[in-house]
Amino acid sequence: MSGRKNMMILTGLVLSVSVLAVSIATMLLTDYYNHTHMQMLGEICQKVIEKQPKAQQTILEVLKEYQYGQTNVPKENILLAYGYGPSYFGGSAVKYSGFFSAAGFLAGVLLFLITCMLWRQKENMRIKVLTEYLEKVNMGCCGVLLRTGEDDFSKLQDEIYKVVTELQQTRDAAVKAKNNFAENLYNIAHQIKTPITSISLSMQMMRENPSLQHLEQINRQLSRMTHLEEALLLLSRIDAGTLSLKQENVDVFTVLMLAADNLQEIFSRADVSVDILELGEMMIRADMEWTMEAIMNVLKDCMEHTPPGERVHCSYEQNPLYTQIRIWDTGAGFAKEDIPHLFERFYRGREMKGEGIGIGLALSKALIEAQNGTITARNLTNAGACFEIRFYSH
Template sequence: MSGHKNTGILISFVLAVGLLSASFTAVLMTSHYNRAQFQLLNGICRSIIDELPEAETVIPAILKDYKNKTAVPEEKSILATYGYRQSDFSKAAPNYGIIFAAAGFLFGGGLFLAAFRHMRRKEMLRIKSLTDYLENVNTGGNGLHLREEEDEFSKLQDEIYKTVTFAYQTRDAALTARQNFAENLANIAHQLKTPITAIHLSLQMMDCPSGKENISQIRRQLERLTHLEEALLLLSRLDAGTLPFEKKEADVFTILTLAADNLQEVLSHAGVSVDIPEGKPARITVDMDWTMEAIMNLLKNCMEHTPAGGVIHCSYEQNPLYTQIIIRDEGEGFAKEDLPHLFERFFRGQNAKSGGIGIGLSLAKELIESQNGTIHAKNNPDSGACFEIRFYSH
């Protein structure tokens, strides 16, 4: 749009200059010929008076009378009867009309060429600036800054800027993914090293009187490896976007109750109970099984930090925008410096219990966020940790 606008302005400018030049030339030519005719008539009158002095009193009256009359037709012209033509009386004045016309044409043409050259030079400078910008990007320079201009190249500039910005974002995402991949491999290797070492030590002690205890230790380590393998497989499917979610409308109270029931054995062993008061009906559209898996991970985390005899409190409420679920415990809460990292994979906070692998909260977060939800962790004002989950309606 700006290119057509600039072209229209240029054409209008050239036409205006051309019309001004033509008008100026016409004024000069009219003034020149009027002066030439006046001088010719003045010379004729002077010559008549010199030859006939008595005509001095007659000529002014004739001129005044002639001024009020229309022009005499060519066939009735007295000069024509004497064999004179109009061109015979213009020889005394040089033919400046052609000169003026040529000057106007040259001036207008020169101005047009100057405007065209200026426009062409401006286009070349814009092309050069965009080329330098792309060269700077290709050589690894800072290519995100591009001076904005409104001309026929504006759309091209916008598209180049979008492409470069997307390329930078893609590159940053690839570097971040590569770094995360390396960190995950290191974490996995570290997590596998501990149970494998324990298994080797237990096997070496099988011949001791405490062999049964070693067998139990091997079983626990194998269960830990199995849990780690299942969690890593689930996370990899979430990362690849291949985990199927069968979303259906489900009751929030039912999800919380079933999640607590599935953990009843470990909760009883830890001496911790779960309080889920039934409130107003609240329904969310989620995959019930995977949502229960996320809730169970949060309940297990609260259980590990709740002293024996303590209670894990669950509550929920619904409004037109989202359904909120609150899960809080009666433990010591999160360390302040751990809060920004709680949902990172393999992160273990200062108050983490032994035997964990630091993947439960990360898994819960990804399962919830994959179903149009959010989760935040904070400390209660009095004591204990709190998880705030929101499933949005749209």
């Protein structure tokens, strides 16, 4: 459709130029004819007057009568009766008439060729721009492909830009996935290496001096490996989108209480308690079990940084946009350089205590974000670290 439209425009342009050229040629030719006839009539009248001076007044009267249309023109030209034709008096006019006609035709053809050349030049320029852009893409240094006008190449340009953008995004995602895979593989190998080394040492020591202490050490390391395996499998299911998460109405206070109850033994050993403010019923759309799992990981992190005899505090609030849960401790807070990396997998801060593998907060972040939520961490003004979890209504 676009090609037909352009062809119609081009044809109309050529016809317009041709008509213009013919009009100008006709105007010039008409003006030339008028001057030629005037000159010829003047010469004839002059010759008549020279031979018959008394006929001057008669000639002038006839010319005036002819000018004002008072003369009865005979039906048959008298010159034809004496054997004279139009070509006898208009020889030069006919010659110039052919010249002007040929000039008008050549002008129309020339304008047509110039139009075609300009049109072809424009197409070549557009092809050159697209070709240079694709060459830059192949060299890996492409930018934005700017639109240069609406023409036959506009749709092609848009499709090329879409394909290139999608390929860039795919390439970036593949590079990122490759880097993440390599990093995760290194971290997993590092995490497995420690318990395997510990188990190997315990086995050697048991051969030399069997004791229950070595057996307990082996059990702890096996439990650690089992926990790592479960966490990695869960993260892989979240990444692949195969983890089934329920969407049901869950009371925030109930989730916090259940999470604290499941950690009661661990908190008791650390001599840390949990303070949960009861602020009434507030509902969120989430999966009870997995949301509780995410909050438990946050509570354990706060517990590890809370001095003995102190408390981990929990509160929550709701507005038309989201429901927010705040969990904070009374410890020394996060190191500034650790805050941007707290939710990265296998990251352990400088002040990290215990034998954690640095995957709990990453798991919490993945579970919360999979349920239309966010989690952030910051230091409080006075002291302590604070986690803010938001579940959005829409």
